[in-house]
Amino acid sequence: MKINAKKITILRLLASFMLFIVLCGLFILDFFLINHLIIYLMLLSIIFLTISFSFSLKLEWDFIKKNLKTISFLLIVISLIAVTFTLILINNYVLNLIFILTLASNLLLIYSWHSCLSIFKKLKYFSILSFLIANIILIIFLYFIINTFDILISFLVILCSYNILYISILCIELIMRKKGYLNYI
Numbered sequence: 798m799k800i801n802a803k804k805i806t807i808l809r810l811l812a813s814f815m816l817f818i819v820l821c822g823l824f825i826l827d828f829f830l831i832n833h834l835i836i837y838l839m840l841l842s843i844i845f846l847t848i849s850f851s852f853s854l855k856l857e858w859d860f861i862k863k864n865l866k867t868i869s870f871l872l873i874v875i876s877l878i879a880v881t882f883t884l885i886l887i888n889n890y891v892l893n894l895i896f897i898l899t900l901a902s903n904l905l906l907i908y909s910w911h912s913c914l915s916i917f918k919k920l921k922y923f924s925i926l927s928f929l930i931a932n933i934i935l936i937i938f939l940y941f942i943i944n945t946f947d948i949l950i951s952f953l954v955i956l957c958s959y960n961i962l963y964i965s966i967l968c969i970e971l972i973m974r975k976k977g978y979l980n981y982i
Contacts, residue, residue: 806978816910820906823959826898830899843900847907905927937963939952
């Protein structure tokens with residue numbers, strides 16, 4: 798690999814790492830949005846399971862590769878149980894709506910982060926699609942739900958940072974493809 802390709806690849810990985818840091822900042826801001834400890838802890842538990850699964854997929858552990866369907870099924874079942882328990886526990890429609898929309902946007906953003914460095918064309922398209930859907934959910938959500946100016950500004954800064962980093966990864970990949978350093982499968 799040429800030195801230029803190594804520099805561009807390192808820049809791409811650095812942007813992905815910064816994207817993950819911004820994503821963690823969004824998870825922290827969710828507490829101020831939800832403002833209910835039990836709902837927030839359930840949200841964090843689902844997010845933690847999803848991120849752990851994402852990391853294990855990225856590290857390509859043999860156990861995960863062999864039992865991918867079983868682990869995926871267990872993750873979905875545990876998440877559904879946690880969501881159902883939360884919706885039953887909190888009998889407030891507004892809090893339930895906030896919880897569902899926050900969870901959906903966070904899971905879509907985790908997926909877009911997970912597959913942002915993918916070299917598979919279909920995964921890249923799904924990553925971009927989930928990125929766009931999560932942004933639409935968050936923008937509608939921010940417009941109708943948040944009434945505190947400080948939280949709104951914080952969410953907009955985090956969302957803009959995420960968008961800039963995600964678009965920069967796509968631009969870096971376009972440069973790499975034009976120079977022949979990256980090919981999609």
